[in-house]
Amino acid sequence: AQSVSQHNHHVILSEAASLELGCNYSYGGTVNLFWYVQYPGQHLQLLLKYFSGDPLVKGIKGFEAEFIKSKFSFNLRKPSVQWSDTAEYFCAVNGLGYSTLTFGKGTMLLVSP
Amino acid sequence: EAGVTQFPSHSVIEKGQTVTLRCDPISGHDNLYWYRRVMGKEIKFLLHFVKESKQDESGMPNNRFLAERTGGTYSTLKVQPAELEDSGVYFCASSHLRQGTHEQFFGPGTRLTVL
Numbered sequence: 420a421q422s423v424s425q426h427n428h429h430v431i432l433s434e435a436a437s438l439e440l441g442c443n444y445s446y447g448g449t450v451n452l453f454w455y456v457q458y459p460g461q462h463l464q465l466l467l468k469y470f471s472g473d474p475l476v477k478g479i480k481g482f483e484a485e486f487i488k489s490k491f492s493f494n495l496r497k498p499s500v501q502w503s504d505t506a507e508y509f510c511a512v513n514g515l516g517y518s519t520l521t522f523g524k525g526t527m528l529l530v531s532p
Numbered sequence: 533e534a535g536v537t538q539f540p541s542h543s544v545i546e547k548g549q550t551v552t553l554r555c556d557p558i559s560g561h562d563n564l565y566w567y568r569r570v571m572g573k574e575i576k577f578l579l580h581f582v583k584e585s586k587q588d589e590s591g592m593p594n595n596r597f598l599a600e601r602t603g604g605t606y607s608t609l610k611v612q613p614a615e616l617e618d619s620g621v622y623f624c625a626s627s628h629l630r631q632g633t634h635e636q637f638f639g640p641g642t643r644l645t646v647l
Contacts, residue, residue, distance in 0.1 A: 423574070455638075461640075462535065462536070462637075462638050462639060462640050462641075463623065463625075463638035464638070465635045465636075468635070509575065511575075518563065518565075518580065518627065518634070518636075519565065519577045519580055519588060519591075520565075520567075520575075520577065520636065521577070522567075522574045522575040522576070523574055524572075524573065524574045525574070525575075
């Protein structure tokens with residue numbers, strides 16, 4: 420069975436600090452990888468996704484993620500966070516030919532001004 | 533373009549009662565998904581419709597849960613009778629195409645509390 424592990428459940432940063440959220444997955448095949456974000460009071464929305472090609476993908480709001488196949492990882496990064504990045508971040512995966520998503524438990528990020 | 537909508541936003545019921553959650557996907561999206569997040573846990577898949585047909589219902593916890601999508605538009609998820617462990621946030625998502633690479637658009641969720 421596929422699974423997703425997010426390393427940190429809560430992260431607190433000051434504005435302008437760099438961010439890296441860890442995500443590892445377990446799946447026996449080709450995967451598509453996603454990061455979703457849920458801002459306070461809002462819907463889950465897609466930050467970025469990887470399904471093929473360049474393993475470094477760029478998303479909205481200055482976020483990027485790198486797929487490292489050998490490590491089964493898809494870590495999310497942002498060089499300088501803002502207060503408005505305060506949200507819960509979810510890593511998710513689906514397998515080739517499947518659309519249903521398997522999520523990690525989420526990481527709550529709090530950015531202090 | 534309207535997003536995915538869900539009704540109600542919150543529901544508080546007693547154990548043994550029935551609750552029906554509704555999801556309206558983005559117009560034209562054939563794929564509709566239900567997910568659930570129990571407090572402290574990950575968001576888990578419940579089932580997937582393609583139009584009015586159930587494509588995958590492997591995530592449905594038990595036969596107290598019944599999902600329908602008559603006419604291939606909106607969907608309902610009924611819990612009957614509700615148990616304490618059914619509490620959580622129920623998310624609906626829709627997508628235009630079935631391919632796994634395509635973005636799923638999520639609704640705001642329905643927070644269900646069973647007392």
